[in-house]
Structure formats: C-alpha cells, structure tokens
Amino acid sequence: xxxxxxxxxxxxxxxxxxxxxxxxxxxxxxxxxxxxxxxxxxxxxxxxxxxxxxxxxxxxxxxxxxxxxxxxxxxxxxxxxxxxxxxxxxxxxxxxxxxxxxxxxxxxxxxxxxxxxxxxxxxxxxxxxxxxxxxxxxxxxxxxxxxxxxxxxx
Amino acid sequence: xxxxxxxxxxxxxxxxxxxxxxxxxxxxxxxxxxxxxxxxxxxxxxxxxxxxxxxxxxxxxxxxxxxxxxxxxxxxxxxxxxxxxxxxxxxxxxxxxxxxxxxxxxxxxxxxxxxxxxxxxxxxxxxxxxxxxxxxxxxxxxxxxxxxxxxxxxxxxxxxxxxxxxxxxxxxxxxxxxxxxxxxxxxxxxxxxxxxxxxxxxxxxxxxxxxxxxxxxxxxxxxxxxxxxxxxxxxxxxxxxxxxxxxxxxxxxxxxxxxxxxxxxxxxxxxxxxxxxxxxxxxxxxxxxxxxxxxxxxxxxxxxxxxxxxxxxxxxxxxxxxxxxxxxxxxxxxxxxxxxxxxxxxxxxxxxxxxxxxxxxxxxxxxxxxxxxxxxxxxxxxxxxxxxxxxxxxxxxxxxxxxxxxxxxxxxxxxxxxxxxxxxxxxxxxxxxxxxxxxxxxxxxxxxxxxxxxxxxxxxxxxxxxxxxxxxxxxxxxxxxxxxxxxxxxxxxxxxxxxxxxxxxxxxxxxxxxxxxxxxxxxxxxxxxxxxxxxxxxxxxxxxxxxxxxxxxxxxxxxxxxxxxxxxxxxxxxxxxxxxxxxxxxxxxxxxxxxxxxxxxxxxxxxxxxxxxxxxxxxxxxxxxxxxxxxxxxxxxxxxxxxxxxxxxxxxxxxxxxxxxxxxxxxxxxxxxxxxxxxxxxxxxxxxxxxxxxxxxxxxxxxxxxxxxxxxxxxxxxxxx
Numbered sequence: 001x002x003x004x005x006x007x008x009x010x011x012x013x014x015x016x017x018x019x020x021x022x023x024x025x026x027x028x029x030x031x032x033x034x035x036x037x038x039x040x041x042x043x044x045x046x047x048x049x050x051x052x053x054x055x056x057x058x059x060x061x062x063x064x065x066x067x068x069x070x071x072x073x074x075x076x077x078x079x080x081x082x083x084x085x086x087x088x089x090x091x092x093x094x095x096x097x098x099x100x101x102x103x104x105x106x107x108x109x110x111x112x113x114x115x116x117x118x119x120x121x122x123x124x125x126x127x128x129x130x131x132x133x134x135x136x137x138x139x140x141x142x143x144x145x146x147x148x149x150x151x152x153x154x
Numbered sequence: 155x156x157x158x159x160x161x162x163x164x165x166x167x168x169x170x171x172x173x174x175x176x177x178x179x180x181x182x183x184x185x186x187x188x189x190x191x192x193x194x195x196x197x198x199x200x201x202x203x204x205x206x207x208x209x210x211x212x213x214x215x216x217x218x219x220x221x222x223x224x225x226x227x228x229x230x231x232x233x234x235x236x237x238x239x240x241x242x243x244x245x246x247x248x249x250x251x252x253x254x255x256x257x258x259x260x261x262x263x264x265x266x267x268x269x270x271x272x273x274x275x276x277x278x279x280x281x282x283x284x285x286x287x288x289x290x291x292x293x294x295x296x297x298x299x300x301x302x303x304x305x306x307x308x309x310x311x312x313x314x315x316x317x318x319x320x321x322x323x324x325x326x327x328x329x330x331x332x333x334x335x336x337x338x339x340x341x342x343x344x345x346x347x348x349x350x351x352x353x354x355x356x357x358x359x360x361x362x363x364x365x366x367x368x369x370x371x372x373x374x375x376x377x378x379x380x381x382x383x384x385x386x387x388x389x390x391x392x393x394x395x396x397x398x399x400x401x402x403x404x405x406x407x408x409x410x411x412x413x414x415x416x417x418x419x420x421x422x423x424x425x426x427x428x429x430x431x432x433x434x435x436x437x438x439x440x441x442x443x444x445x446x447x448x449x450x451x452x453x454x455x456x457x458x459x460x461x462x463x464x465x466x467x468x469x470x471x472x473x474x475x476x477x478x479x480x481x482x483x484x485x486x487x488x489x490x491x492x493x494x495x496x497x498x499x500x501x502x503x504x505x506x507x508x509x510x511x512x513x514x515x516x517x518x519x520x521x522x523x524x525x526x527x528x529x530x531x532x533x534x535x536x537x538x539x540x541x542x543x544x545x546x547x548x549x550x551x552x553x554x555x556x557x558x559x560x561x562x563x564x565x566x567x568x569x570x571x572x573x574x575x576x577x578x579x580x581x582x583x584x585x586x587x588x589x590x591x592x593x594x595x596x597x598x599x600x601x602x603x604x605x606x607x608x609x610x611x612x613x614x615x616x617x618x619x620x621x622x623x624x625x626x627x628x629x630x631x632x633x634x635x636x637x638x639x640x641x642x643x644x645x646x647x648x649x650x651x652x653x654x655x656x657x658x659x660x661x662x663x664x665x666x667x668x669x670x671x672x673x674x675x676x677x678x679x680x681x682x683x684x685x686x687x688x689x690x691x692x693x694x695x696x697x698x699x700x701x702x703x704x705x706x707x708x709x710x711x712x713x714x715x716x717x718x719x720x721x722x723x724x725x726x727x728x729x730x731x732x733x734x735x736x737x738x739x740x741x742x743x744x745x746x747x748x749x750x751x752x753x754x755x756x757x758x759x760x761x762x763x764x765x766x767x768x769x770x771x772x773x774x775x776x777x778x779x780x781x782x783x784x785x786x787x788x789x790x791x792x793x794x795x796x797x798x799x800x801x802x803x804x805x806x807x808x809x810x811x812x813x814x815x816x817x818x819x820x821x822x823x824x825x826x827x828x829x830x831x832x833x834x835x836x837x838x839x840x841x842x843x844x845x846x847x848x849x850x851x852x853x854x855x856x857x858x859x860x861x862x863x864x865x866x867x868x869x870x871x872x873x874x875x
C-alpha cells in the first residue's frame with residue numbers, strides 16, 4: 001500500500017503560464033526557453049493561428065498564438081506577454097502566452113484526467129488538470145497542439 | 155558486408171573511391187581511343203587504370219572483378235604492343251566491360267549481388283585476344299633500355315614515376331643501393347597503420363624511401379591493407395636492411411632484394427600474377443646487376459623524424475573537411491554580417507546625436523574593417539566549397555555517346571571550361587538538369603544525319619557543353635547546331651494541349667512562346683521515346699535550376715540551333731535582393747530577377763480583359779499586386795495612393811510588374827529557411843533577418859507568378875471553349 005502511494009507521487013516540473021484568465025501548464029522538458037515577444041512578421045497563406053515568424057537570436061522561428069489555437073479569446077499584448085519556445089519535430093516553435101507565471105512541481109497524485117467541465121479547451125489537446133494550492137492548472141499536450149492537422153496525411 | 159570481405163567499411167570506401175576514379179579514367183580513355191586509336195599514351199592510360207583496378211579488386215577479394223580486369227589487361231597489353239588493332243568492335247567490347255565493372259562496383263557498395271554475368275564479355279575478350287598476333291613475348295630480344303621502362307619492374311610491383319626511376323638509377327652514383335621490399339602486415343595487428351608507419355620510419359632511418367605502397371599520406375590516413383611494398387635507396391648492406399626490416403613488430407618480410415632498373419624485361423607471363431599474391435623472391439627478381447654495397451664508412455642519412463620520411467610522398471598540403479563544417483562556418487559568417495548591420499544602424503544614431511565625436515569615428519572605421527574581414531571570410535569559405543565542374547562534366551561524354559547511338563544521330567560532343575569552379579552543392583544539384591538538357595539537344599535538337607545533309611549541314615551535329623564565369627555567377631551553356639525551336643510549333647502545341655487559348659497563344663511574343671517549353675506537361679515529341687519524350691523533363695529542369703537560385707535563358711534560331719544558358723549564383727546562402735514593403739511587411743526580391751523599378755501614377759494603369767497592365771516603351775506589362783497575390787486584405791480605411799511603386803521582374807522571358815507599397819532599398823541578404831512547421835508556401839522561398847532585427851520574407855518570384863498565371867490561363871482557356 002505504501003509503495004503504491006510512493007510510485008504514484010512521481011513529480012513533474014511544469015511551466016505555468018496564463019492564457020486569458022486561466023492557468024495552463026506544459027512539461028518543462030517540452031519548453032526550451034521563454035523570451036520576450038519581439039516583432040512578428042506575418043507569413044501569407046498560413047493557418048490563422050500561426051501569427052508569423054520572429055527572430056530568435058538569429059534564427060527564424062514560427063510563432064503560434066496559443067490562444068487562437070485553443071479557441072480562446074485573444075487579448076492585446078502587454079508587457080507580460082511572452083513567447084514560450086518548444087521544440088517540435090526537430091524545429092523550434094514559439095507560442096504566444098499572456099504571461100509566464102512560474103515553474104511548479106506537480107505531483108502525479110494532483111493530476112486528474114481531462115474533463116469537459118474544467119476547461120474550454122478541446123480535450124484532445126489536454127493531458128490532464130492539476131490542482132495545486134487551490135489553483136487549477138490545465139496541462140497541455142504541446143506535441144498534439146503543435147501538430148499541423150491541415151497537413152495530416154490520411 | 156554481404157560479400158564477407160575481410161575489410162573494414164573504411165577500406166571499402168577507399169576502394170570505391172579509387173575504383174570510381176579508375177573507371178572514370180578508363181571511360182575517358184576508351185572514348186579517346188575511339189578517336190585516336192594509334193595513340194600509345196591513351197592505351198597506356200587505360201591499361202594503367204585497369205591494372206590498378208585489378209590489383210585493388212584482388213586485394214579486396216572480388217574475384218570476378220579481378221578476373222575481368224585481368225582479361226581486359228591482356229587485350230590492352232596486346233594493343234599497346236601493336237599486336238592488336240583497335241576496331242569498333244574492340245571499343246564496344248571495352249565499353250561493355252566497363253558497364254559490367256560498374257555493376258560489380260555497385261555490388262561492393264551495396265553488398266548485393268547484381269546478377270550481372272561477365273560470361274559473354276569474357277568470351278568476347280578472349281576472342282579478340284586470339285585475333286591478336288601470336289608473336290611470343292619479346293623478353294629475350296628487348297634492348298637493355300626498353301622504351302616503357304615500367305615493364306622492367308619486377309612482377310607484382312606497381313609502376314614507378316620517371317622521377318622515381320631516376321632516383322633508383324642514380325643510386326650507385328650516390329654510393330647507394332636500391333632495394334625493393336614486400337612486407338606483410340600481421341592480420342591481427344591492432345593498428346596496422348602504425349606498423350606501416352614504423353616500417354617507413356625504419357627504412358627512412360637507414361636510407362631514403364623512393365616510393366611506397368601505401369604512401370605515407372595513405373598510412374597517415376589509416377588506409378592500410380595487410381600488404382606493403384617499398385622501393386628505397388640506402389648505403390647500408392643487405393644484412394642491415396634485413397635486420398632493420400625484421401625488427402619491426404607485426405610485420406613480416408615476404409621479399410627483399412636489391413633492385414636495378416637497367417635490366418631486360420622479365421618474362422611477361424609474370425605480368426599475369428595478381429598483385430595481392432605474396433611475391434616470391436625468385437619470380438620477382440630479374441636481376442642482371444647487383445650493385446655492390448660500398449664497404450666504405452657509410453654515412454648515415456639524417457634520422458628521419460615523424461614528419462620527414464624522405465621522398466616517400468608527394469608533399470600534400472590539403473586537408474579533408476566535412477562539408478557540414480563548411481556549412482556551419484558559412485552560417486556563422488552570415489550571422490556576423492547581420493550583427494554588423496545592426497551595429498551600423500547604431501552608428502547612424504550615434505553620428506546624428508553626437509556629430510562626429512571620436513567614439514563614433516572609431517566605431518565607423520572598426521565597422522568598415524569588420525565589413526572587409528567578413529567579406530574575406532565569406533570569400534574564403536566559399537572558395538573552400540568550390541570544385542571544378544570537371545567532376546561533373548566527365549560523366550557526360552559517355553552518356554551523350556549512348557543517347558546519340560540510340561537516337562541514330564551523329565554527334566560531336568565538345569566540352570569546354572571544365573576547370574571552372576562551382577560550389578559543391580550546386581554541382582550536386584545541377585547534374586540532372588544538365589543531363590536532361592543534353593539529352594534534349596541530342597534527341598530533339600540535332601536532326602538525323604540525312605535531314606542535316608538535305609539542308610546542307612554536315613551529317614555530324616555538334617553539341618557543346620561549356621562552363622564560364624561571368625562576374626558574380628557561373629554560366630553553363632548547352633548548345634547544338636540543330637533545328638532550333640520554332641515558336642509557331644510551340645504555340646500550336648500549347649493550344650492543342652489546352653494550355654492556352656488560341657487567342658492567348660497568338661498574343662505571345664516569340665520569346666514568350668519559346669519559353670512555353672518549360673510548362674509542365676509540355677512536349678512536342680509526337681511519340682514517347684524512352685529517352686526524353688515524356689514531357690516530364692523540362693519543367694522539372696526549370697524548377698531545379700530555380701531552386702538553386704539560378705535561371706535559364708533560351709537562345710534559338712530556327713534551322714541554326716539552340717542554346718540553353720543556365721545561370722547560377724556562386725553562392726547559395728547569400729543573395730543580393732531588393733527590399734520592398736507591402737502592408738507593413740518587408741519582402742525581398744532577388745535582384746537578378748529585377749529588370750527595373752518605377753513609380754507609376756495610378757491613372758496610367760489600364761485594364762485589359764480584367765487584368766491590370768501598364769504600357770512601357772510600347773510593351774504591355776501585366777501587373778500583379780502583391781497584396782492580391784497573397785490573398786491579403788487592405789484595412790477598410792485604405793485610400794489608393796496617386797502613385798504606386800512597380801518592380802518589373804522577368805520570369806521565363808516574360809515581364810511582370812509587381813505592385814508594392816514602398817521601395818526600401820537593396821542589400822545582401824542571408825537566406826534562412828522558414829522551417830518544417832510552416833512548410834512550403836508557393837511564392838515564398840525563405841526568410842531573412844534584416845539589420846533592425848525584423849524578419850523579412852524572401853519571395854520566389856517565378857513560383858509566385860506561375861501560380862497566379864496558371865490559374866488565369868486556365869480560366870481563360872475555359873472561358874474561350
């Protein structure tokens with residue numbers, strides 16, 4: 001019995017960020033870095049949620065507006081707006097978030113499976129919901145979110 | 155590997171590289187032999203290549219290859235001794251041998267059996283061999299100084315250069331004896347290259363290595379088999395030589411004896427011995443003279459140090475560099491260029507704020523210097539990536555010959571400028587397009603001999619492949635003196651294929667009509683020949699050339715001939731571009747596509763069949779508003795300005811005017827990919843980072859214009875049905 005509890009309490013580190021009024025999280029291993037939002041150049045003929053490309057220390061990386069991608073309302077950028085850079089498929093992708101809050105240690109026991117009640121986000125993009133200190137953090141499956149469905153091969 | 159060769163992957167790679175070179179040499183040689191059948195040098199060259207290949211394939215263990223090259227050697231030997239005439243049949247047989255050898259080489263590379271049988275070719279070779287005169291080998295009757303000095307070498311020993319032979323012959327004059335030694339490196343030796351090196355050192359200690367197989371360079375690169383041969387000179391006695399050689403661990407003496415080149419040729423039967431065979435001292439030594447070992451106080455040569463084994467190698471001052479390293483260097487320099495541009499901008503601010511104070515002056519001159527330095531770096535790195543196009547061009551003569559034969563055409567193929575250098579990745583990519591163009595010339599350009607005679611031309615057509623350097627780019631020209639491209643026939647064909655309406659076809663200028671051949675699905679060949687009639691060739695050629703940031707121009711005259719001029723930039727990653735602005739985004743247009751820029755009053759824009767055009771110097775130039783090309787929207791409060799900026803570009807011989815909001819400037823631009831996530835977008839070839847840190851989009855003009863154009867053409871064709 002005790003052993004079971006120990007196993008279940010494996011801890012993951014989660015980068016917590018804000019989209020609108022809610023808190024979201026992604027596994028820290030998926031997030032390479034967090035950068036201030038610099039100017040984004042629009043790229044024509046791309047899905048709406050791809051805002052464009054930006055200069056990340058000499059590299060041109062695509063920028064995805066996570067709010068648009070997840071179907072959430074978009075608010076104008078503030079000083080707190082950041083780009084969280086993830087590595088997908090060998091390339092880097094930047095995601096716009098309203099603010100980056102902190103890095104949290106989340107024990108596995110605090111995570112519940114996704115349920116439509118807790119978030120407005122498609123369950124297929126959500127790995128689970130964590131409850132830590134009275135806050136609800138919606139854990140996102142970045143790999144799925146950043147997969148280009150419009151290009152999926154049947 | 156599938157063949158179970160007792161060699162490492164590294165050794166196999168070495169073999170393949172050498173085999174490739176030998177096969178190329180043989181192919182080049184046989185082609186020349188066809189034209190100059192009595193040139194002894196050419197025969198010798200082919201013989202040498204076959205001989206080397208025989209040796210290496212035997213060492214490697216590919217019996218069939220060794221056997222075939224051996225048979226070729228016999229025939230070639232008869233040819234070079236004047237006992238066999240070079241006929242068309244002989245040449246064809248030799249070519250067929252080459253094809254089999256190539257298949258064998260593939261076997262070694264892939265580890266899979268090719269299923270190619272050399273049976274018939276061996277029989278052909280044997281038949282040819284028999285027709286040669288049966289005079290016995292002239293060993294006994296040859297004069298003391300045979301013209302091909304190489305044939306007096308002991309059997310099993312590869313050739314010495316004339317310089318080496320001099321050293322050997324002059325040894326007695328210097329009080330030294332020439333020796334040759336055949337050593338075997340222990341198969342179980344952990345590091346055979348070290349043992350080989352020790353051998354070279356040891357010999358260098360007591361004398362001077364004239365030549366070694368492997369060479370010192372090869373030993374340093376770890377290209378060592380279990381066989382080693384040396385020719386060296388020394389003042390020491392045979393005893394000392396023997397003791398020295400015996401003293402090298404894991405190395406066994408197979409044979410060592412004094413060597414003199416002033417001897418008559420050995421029994422030619424010995425020439426049949428396969429190189430890898432452990433040499434028997436008896437068979438190998440045809441000695442007539444044993445140069446006496448001077449007993450006088452031997453002066454030892456200076457002790458050889460690691461880098462200085464005398465004479466063993468031609469000093470080679472090159473290093474091998476992975477192409478990736480060069481790419482990384484190139485990228486880093488690209489970054490430097492960007493950072494410098496940023497500093498330049500800061501400098502401008504400083505200068506306006508502080509009006510020429512010392513700090514900004516220092517900064518200005520430092521930045522100028524940095525500019526020169528980065529320029530130098532770029533040039534040097536680029537040079538490091540350059541290779542002569544000869545590497546690529548030498549593959550073509552054979553292909554042209556084969557295509558010509560199949561097509562029943564007589565072709566004189568001329569290659570010029572093969573020493574011109576190109577970036578290695580461009581060379582890799584340009585091969586296929588050039589091959590297509592050459593096939594096109596042979597197949598469609600040059601007329602059949604009878605037709606040519608009827609119009610007063612020589613039966614033999616000429617196809618020329620030339621590479622030349624023009625300022626900042628390379629031009630590769632493929633031209634023929636054939637029938638030329640007839641714009642009328644092209645127009646008719648395009649209409650027939652539904653690519654254009656008759657009206658549209660009529661409106662095309664001759665130049666535009668000719669450039670229709672690049673359109674997908676286009677081909678004027680009535681029947682599909684297996685060479686190039688399928689109509690899939692030329693549009694792919696065009697696309698591939700464009701991918702390299704190059705362009706191709708057609709110059710043709712009906713009845714006289716056609717020239718395709720492929721223009722390629724010297725460098726891939728950096729281009730000169732014109733920067734323009736549309737809807738607050740900066741776009742870059744490669745300068746080489748730009749004909750001119752202009753400011754046109756909006757009132758001068760006319761509309762013809764619902765398309766906007768302008769008239770410039772009598773020519774009607776269609777306009778393409780970049781905003782529309784990308785399906786973007788203007789803000790609701792947008793007011794059309796009184797004047798617009800137009801950038802006139804040339805795409806496949808056709809001029810198009812791109813309407814933009816602003817012209818920003820021109821400059822060098824480092825091309826960066828958009829990345830896999832965004833993927834390929836028609837009309838866009840990449841992105842770049844500008845001096846102010848913003849990202850600009852690099853336009854792919856031809857694909858942009860194409861997508862819009864194809865759509866319009868189809869609409870028109872559909873409407874007029």
